[in-house]
Amino acid sequence: MNKAQVVEAVVLAKKAKQLTWESIASTLGMSTVWVTSACLGMNSMPEQAAEKLCELLELPSEAKSVLMEYPTKAWSPAIPQDPLIYRLYEVVGVYGDTLKEVIQEKFGDGIMSAIDFSMEVEKQPDPKGDRVVITMNGKFLPYKAW
CATH class of the missing domain: 3.30.1160.10 (Cyanate lyase, C-terminal domain)
Known part of the structure; x- marks a missing residue:
């Protein structure tokens, strides 16, 4: 799995399990903003947090190592439309x-x-x-x- 695939898997599992970012962060014992950022691929997770997240969301085993990878922080230079x-x-x-x-x-x-x-x-x-x-x-x- 690559970073984009893991992000998609996290977002889909969160939705399917009807969880909030706050409840996920609480389970991991970490900040809501930081956990959300890491789940969206902008931070690397410590091993224990990645393991807990994979268990909570029932992610494939290969997702753990991807969540722990150092990210390349990049975003579009275009002004966002959202x-x-x-x-x-x-x-x-x-x-x-x-x-x-x-x-x-x-x-x-x-x-x-x-x-x-x-x-x-x-x-x-x-x-x-x-x-x-x-x-x-x-x-x-x-x-x-x-």
Whole structure:
């Protein structure tokens, strides 16, 4: 099996078993966002997590090693058409330079790590309509001179 086949098998098994990403992550004892990302092929799973996932979803035995493979993180350079993903692109497009300025003013010249990183997605009830709360937490990595 290759990465795309395992991703498809995971998504189909999740649907067939009527599971949520949250319930899968809870079974694995890991973050919902991270487990979802790994199941969609963007992170490599530790052996125990891959084994638990294969058992939970009744995946073929060869899926375990594929889930553990280091991914090649690539995505289409085209602007996505899905409205939710497009809006996230829009947020970065509109506020990207602002975030860069504010982060560098507070921390110095550098970037936020996407490796030493965590992210949570929460639902905040609101009388005017529920709110999506996305918290990104990345280590600051200063640029160095040499």
